[in-house]
Amino acid sequence: MKHASRTLLGLALLCAAAIAQAAPNCTIKLDANDQMQFDKNTATVSAACPTITVQLTHTGKLPVAVMGHNVVISKTADMTEVTTAAAKAGVAAGYVPQGDAKVIAATKLIGGGESTTTKFPGSKLKPGEDYSFFCAVPGHWTVMKGKLVVTK
Numbered sequence: 001m002k003h004a005s006r007t008l009l010g011l012a013l014l015c016a017a018a019i020a021q022a023a024p025n026c027t028i029k030l031d032a033n034d035q036m037q038f039d040k041n042t043a044t045v046s047a048a049c050p051t052i053t054v055q056l057t058h059t060g061k062l063p064v065a066v067m068g069h070n071v072v073i074s075k076t077a078d079m080t081e082v083t084t085a086a087a088k089a090g091v092a093a094g095y096v097p098q099g100d101a102k103v104i105a106a107t108k109l110i111g112g113g114e115s116t117t118t119k120f121p122g123s124k125l126k127p128g129e130d131y132s133f134f135c136a137v138p139g140h141w142t143v144m145k146g147k148l149v150v151t152k
């Protein structure tokens with residue numbers, strides 16, 4: 001009897017592990033701070049996600065005009081072009097070039113204590129392609145950047 005329940009428990013754990021593995025990750029959760037840092041340098045999502053949520057939390061205290069952050073996603077190869085366009089777009093546009101097809105997703109610009117969310121379809125990503133997430137504020141993206149790994 002003891003043996004049987006242990007086997008059942010083992011099976012239940014195996015099933016739970018299988019389910020956890022099968023469920024694709026559809027959220028990119030990033031914290032940013034007053035030291036001009038994200039809390040991660042890599043994130044993973046699945047292109048199969050109907051909707052991918054980008055969740056940015058600014059855990060610092062400095063106002064948006066001093067230490068504003070956003071999250072922009074593009075192909076890594078497009079980063080230089082997108083950050084140049086972001087600088088031109090300026091603070092009024094939240095350092096996001098409007099209507100730029102190279103921008104896959106972008107949050108608004110936020111200051112300390114704020115958080116923001118944006119959503120985009122996983123179909124905008126291709127598994128295996130080289131993507132990056134970064135803060136497009138001039139001077140920030142050289143350090144505030146990471147690799148976005150896209151699975152099937």
Ligand code: CO
Nearest residue numbers: 068069135140
């Ligand atoms: Co920033």
